[in-house]
Amino acid sequence: MRASKYLLTTQREAPADAEIISHKLMLRGGLIKQHSSGLYSWLPLGLRVFRKIESIIRAEMNKAGAIELSMPLVQPAELWQESQRWSKFGPELLRLTDRHQRNFCLGPTHEEIITDIARNEIRSYRQLPINLYQIQTKFRDEIRPRFGVMRTREFCMKDAYSFHLDQNSLQQTYEIMFDTYEKILSRIGLKFRSVIADTGSIGGSHSHEFHVIADSGEDAIAFSDESGYSANIEKAEAIAPKAEIIKNPPLLAEINTPGVKTIEQLCEFLDACKTSVVKTLLLRSEKENGDKKLSAIVLRGDHQLNLLKAEKVLQSHGDLALATKAQIEEFIGCSAGSLGPVDLNIDLFVDHSAAALGSFVCGANKEDLHLTGVCWDRDCPPFKVADLRNVINGDPSPDGVGKLKIARGIEVGHIFQLGKKYSSLMRATVSNEAGQETPMYMGCYGIGVGRLAAASIEQNHDNNGIIWPESIAPFQIAIIPINLHKSATVKECSENMYKELMLAGYDVLFMDLEKMRLGNMLSDVELIGIPHRLVIGERGLNNGQVEYRHRSRDDNEPLAIGTVLSFIKQQVNRHSPPLHL
Ligand code: ATP
Ligand code: MG
Numbered sequence: 310m311r312a313s314k315y316l317l318t319t320q321r322e323a324p325a326d327a328e329i330i331s332h333k334l335m336l337r338g339g340l341i342k343q344h345s346s347g348l349y350s351w352l353p354l355g356l357r358v359f360r361k362i363e364s365i366i367r368a369e370m371n372k373a374g375a376i377e378l379s380m381p382l383v384q385p386a387e388l389w390q391e392s393q394r395w396s397k398f399g400p401e402l403l404r405l406t407d408r409h410q411r412n413f414c415l416g417p418t419h420e421e422i423i424t425d426i427a428r429n430e431i432r433s434y435r436q437l438p439i440n441l442y443q444i445q446t447k448f449r450d451e452i453r454p455r456f457g458v459m460r461t462r463e464f465c466m467k468d469a470y471s472f473h474l475d476q477n478s479l480q481q482t483y484e485i486m487f488d489t490y491e492k493i494l495s496r497i498g499l500k501f502r503s504v505i506a507d508t509g510s511i512g513g514s515h516s517h518e519f520h521v522i523a524d525s526g527e528d529a530i531a532f533s534d535e536s537g538y539s540a541n542i543e544k545a546e547a548i549a550p551k552a553e554i555i556k557n558p559p560l561l562a563e564i565n566t567p568g569v570k571t572i573e574q575l576c577e578f579l580d581a582c583k584t585s586v587v588k589t590l591l592l593r594s595e596k597e598n599g600d601k602k603l604s605a606i607v608l609r610g611d612h613q614l615n616l617l618k619a620e621k622v623l624q625s626h627g628d629l630a631l632a633t634k635a636q637i638e639e640f641i642g643c644s645a646g647s648l649g650p651v652d653l654n655i656d657l658f659v660d661h662s663a664a665a666l667g668s669f670v671c672g673a674n675k676e677d678l679h680l681t682g683v684c685w686d687r688d689c690p691p692f693k694v695a696d697l698r699n700v701i702n703g704d705p706s707p708d709g710v711g712k713l714k715i716a717r718g719i720e721v722g723h724i725f726q727l728g729k730k731y732s733s734l735m736r737a738t739v740s741n742e743a744g745q746e747t748p749m750y751m752g753c754y755g756i757g758v759g760r761l762a763a764a765s766i767e768q769n770h771d772n773n774g775i776i777w778p779e780s781i782a783p784f785q786i787a788i789i790p791i792n793l794h795k796s797a798t799v800k801e802c803s804e805n806m807y808k809e810l811m812l813a814g815y816d817v818l819f820m821d822l823e824k825m826r827l828g829n830m831l832s833d834v835e836l837i838g839i840p841h842r843l844v845i846g847e848r849g850l851n852n853g854q855v856e857y858r859h860r861s862r863d864d865n866e867p868l869a870i871g872t873v874l875s876f877i878k879q880q881v882n883r884h885s886p887p888l889h890l
Contacts, residue, residue, distance in 0.1 A: 310784065311807075312820045316353050319833045329525040331766035332457030334775050338837045340762075340783075347454025347462030351759075354837060357783035357816075358762050359465070363444055365496045365780065366467045366756060373489040375440040375469050380422045382446050386412035388421040391735045401449045415448035420731050420753060423470040427749065428737035434474045437739065437749065438482055442469030444758065456525070458759035459719070465758040473750040474741060476728075483515070483726055486754045490519050490722050497761060498778030500768060502718065504530050505540040507617055508725055515726040519756075520718030523767040530718045531700050535711025542715065543617045545700045546707040549661035559668050559682030566679045570646035572610045575679065579670060583610035586670040587663045589648035590614055591632035591641070591655075594625035603632060603640060604656040605648070607671075609663045612698040622658055622695045647672040650689045651680055657692035659685075664694045719764045722756035766838075775838030776860050779881060784818035786810055786877065787839040789830050791846035794823040803845045806855070806873060813874055815881070835860065841880060843873065 318339030327333040335341045340355030351359050367377065386404070389395035394402075395414075403415045416422065423441060431439065444467045454462050469486065473479040487503065494501045499521050506518040518541055520530050532539035540546075569575050576583055590606045604623055608614060620629050637645055641653075649671035650657055663669070664685065673680045683689070704713045731737065732748035741747050762781070769776040779785065788810075790803040807819040818839060820830045834842055844856040844865075854867040857876065868876055 310816075310818050312818060312822050315818075317833065317837075318352060318354075319836055327457065329456050329459070329767065330770055331459065331525075331763040334766055334770060334836070335457050335763065338775060340837075341458055343457075347451055347460070349458055349461055349463075349759075354783050355762070358777070358781050359758055361781040361783075362497060362758050362761050363465075363467075366493055366758070367444065369489050369493045369496070370442050370467065370469065373440070373485050375442045375471075377443065378426075378441050379443050379445060380416070380419050380426075382416050382448065383413050384416045384419075384422055386414065388425055388735070389414060392421050392424070392731055393734060394421070401451060403448055403450045417447055417449040418466075418753075418755070419443070419445075419468055420470065420727070420751075421735070424731045424735045424737045424751070427470075427472050427732075428735060431472060431737075431739055431749070434739050434741050438471060438473045438478045440469055440471040440482055440486075440752075442467060442754075456527075457763055459763045460527075461759065464760070467756045467758065469754040471752040471754075472732075472737075473752070474739065474747070476750055479726055479728075479750040479752050483724065483752050486724050486752070487517060490724065490754070490756065493756065494519060494521075494721070496780055497765060498769070498780055499721075499761075499765060501721070502530060502532065502539055502716075504532070504718070505544055506723060507541065507544045517724050518720045519722035519724075521721050521761075521764040521768065522716055523719050523764065524717050525767055526717035526719040528718045528720050529699070529715050531704075531713045531715055533706035533708065533711040534714050536706060536708050538706050538708040538710070540707075541720075542699050543615065545713065547661065547696050547698055547700045548705045548707060549694075549696070550665045552665045553667035555667035555684075558684045558687060561683060561688055562681050563673055564679055564681055565677060567677045569677070569679070570644065575646075575670065576610065579679075579681070581670060585666070586610040587650070587666070589650055589653070589672060591637050591645070591648060592619065592623065592629055593632050593636065594620075594623045594629045602656070603636075604658060605650065605653055606697055607650050607657065607659045607663045607692075608698050609660065609666070612660065612662060612701065615697060615699045618695070618697050619658075622693075622697060641674050643672070643674055643676045647674060647676055647678065649674055649680060649683075650692065651683060653690060657690060658697060659692045659694050660697040661694055662698065664692075719760065719767065721761050721764050722754075724754045725752065727751040727753055769838070771861075773832065774836035777838040777840060779840055782816075782838060782840050784816045784839050785881060786815050786841045786843065787818045787820060787834040789820045789827070789834060789842060789844045791827055791844065793821060796847045798850050799845055799847055802850055802855070802870065806843065806845065806870075809874055810877065813878075815877065841877060843868075 320337050323333035323336045339352050342350045405413050447466050448463050451462050471482045501521050503517050503519050506516045508516045529542040531542050531545040569578050587607050592604050595601050668682050668684050670681045700713050702715050706713050729748045738746040738748050766775050788803050790799050810817045840860050842858050857866045857868050
């Protein structure tokens with residue numbers, strides 16, 4: 310590609326609201342352009358990366374025996390009513406009405422549509438298993454679109470759906486997809502981890518997420534330092550410690566704690582450790598029948614609430630929320646920092662680690678008062694014990710081997726075993742060997758194309774810009790001529806080299822911009838992360854040489870003109886052959 314005929318739109322500065330490096334560099338490099346919250350264009354340069362990622366995904370899916378199709382973005386409400394998600398899916402589902410007043414939604418995912426296809430097109434168990442996929446637009450009205458294309462409202466996902474006669478067959482395809490995701494992420498050159506995950510609003514039983522390890526990741530993942538165990542922190546089980554046994558329980562005492570509102574202030578005031586105090590959280594939950602109620606959760610002072618675990622224990626439906634200041638004031642008569650389990654007349658749930666304390670300090674449910682020497686059995690109303698907290702660094706690994714460590718991750722892929730959830734509700738059946746109609750087992754497998762591009766930048770950049778891995782770089786090689794318009798030899802050599810490398814099948818960006826200064830060309834090519842660069846100047850040519858530099862190194866290497874092609878061949882990673890656009 311000749312830069313003079315291309316749209317390169319690099320910028321010196323990123324807008325101030327770009328928080329993470331990938332967002333900044335994608336804007337500065339002119340890969341994407343925002344139009345509204347969570348709505349982006351992929352500019353030509355960005356689209357080349359996007360297409361390469363897409364091609365890797367498509368190639369690996371095809372290799373795994375999956376079959377490509379395409380489904381509509383706009384989906385009829387009737388199908389979502391059948392699956393019961395029309396009412397259950399929250400405000401992320403963008404609903405719309407057509408000119409005939411019929412209801413539709415923009416597909417955040419395609420289980421309903423694919424199940425509608427399967428129930429019409431698949432009749433017999435002989436057609437199973439089958440795995441169908443698309444690489445297509447999704448829309449989710451995200452509450453907080455952010456980080457550029459990492460979390461947008463409109464985005465592109467590869468989503469695959471498999472159908473099976475039994476659980477065994479589903480398990481087999483699930484494992485094939487697991488391996489396929491590992492291959493895709495390896496080809497893209499990402500450092501990643503697969504983790505046990507929650508199934509969320511998609512539903513089903515068994516699920517894994519694939520996380521790209523990066524400090525900017527929105528998720529926390531927990532993994533054992535000695536075994537292969539790893540899980541999303543939402544899902545990682547906190548093992549109950551042994552209960553502390555104290556021979557002489559301390560006396561219960563009320564102490565004045567003026568102005569003490571937080572665990573930190575309390576610990577400082579009493580010169581106590583966070584592990585010897587508890588915190589009490591008031592939560593409002595809503596049952597399926599619409600009944601709202603208040604419950605209290607007690608955690609050890611150094612622990613954090615895990616909302617997902619709490620939702621399960623309290624059997625709430627995704628709308629569990631911390632009570633507001635005013636609600637706490639109205640129902641208990643104090644502020645949040647003074648809450649405690651003693652004499653609390655609402656359902657009480659205590660986390661294992663808090664329940665294991667022999668005695669502890671807590672709020673007295675009166676302003677500026679705390680209680681010390683509190684013992685569960687002696688001083689508190691009846692309560693239920695459950696796993697309600699996030700695991701922390703150093704907790705025992707749930708598989709019994711090693712200790713947990715916590716890292717940040719970007720979720721790029723998610724695979725689920727859906728079982729018969731959708732096929733039962735939507736009557737997607739096949740006739741089995743005995744001729745009986747039976748609902749099919751289903752799996753679904755998603756991976757985000759745009760998020761992968763952003764995640765790659767999070768792992769591959771330096772102060773000068775992006776460092777694309779070979780397999781997804783928008784261009785593999787940049788040719789930068791010095792004084793193209795002044796030197797006939799430079800012009801001839803760079804034109805020839807451009808043709809030679811293009812002919813050999815490489816994606817080449819020829820910086821044939823006569824007006825642009827050398828320094829700017831070099832910094833642009835670094836910013837947009839092109840792996841190999843060749844600088845062609847008259848001085849070098851006089852010695853029969855051009856200068857080569859790899860984006861991840863900072864030394865130049867002189868190459869004899871005749872050896873450039875063979876040198877490039879050696880450099881380009883043979884494991885990720887070029888994908889031509
Ligand atoms: P998250 O927890 O980050 O919202 P999710 O669990 O909702 O993700 P899935 O429904 O499993 O995501 O979607 C599969 C993949 O689609 C994700 O792993 C991610 O790569 C991509 N994806 C999901 N939501 C978005 C989004 N808003 N913007 C860009 N990519 C997304
Ligand atoms: Mg989501």
